[in-house]
Amino acid sequence: MEIGFRRYKDVYIVDVQGDMDLYNAHELKDVINKLLDKNITKIVINLESVDYIDSSGVGALIHIFTSVKRNGYKLRITNVHGSVAKVIKLTKLMGYFPIVEDVKTALQELSA
Numbered sequence: 001m002e003i004g005f006r007r008y009k010d011v012y013i014v015d016v017q018g019d020m021d022l023y024n025a026h027e028l029k030d031v032i033n034k035l036l037d038k039n040i041t042k043i044v045i046n047l048e049s050v051d052y053i054d055s056s057g058v059g060a061l062i063h064i065f066t067s068v069k070r071n072g073y074k075l076r077i078t079n080v081h082g083s084v085a086k087v088i089k090l091t092k093l094m095g096y097f098p099i100v101e102d103v104k105t106a107l108q109e110l111s112a
Helices: 025-037 055-070 082-090 103-111
Strands: 002-008 011-017 042-049 074-078
Touching (some): 002 025, 011 025, 011 103, 025 042, 042 103, 055 074
Parallel strands (some): 011 042
Antiparallel strands (some): 002 011
16 A cells, blocks of 8 residues: 645645555554644545455544544545445444545635
């Protein structure tokens, strides 16, 4: 899994590429925790280039969302598709996570 960053005004966009599984899901948690430690209050996780997620990846997203929410910060998860969407639907977490269609929509919501 590779993780890249972009910034739009005060919103940090975290681009995830590759599989989110047992072997690397912790990397995303670590990256988001570092952003939270720096008081980054608006984060977008872009899953456009993620084609596979397992329970560890879902667990990482739950941990991230809980941490962001606990701090009173804002998060959007974008571009959930294919088998990733299927896993999130099967675990009944589609309504739990703040999922939006794309990065543009996320930026509009977080900038409002």
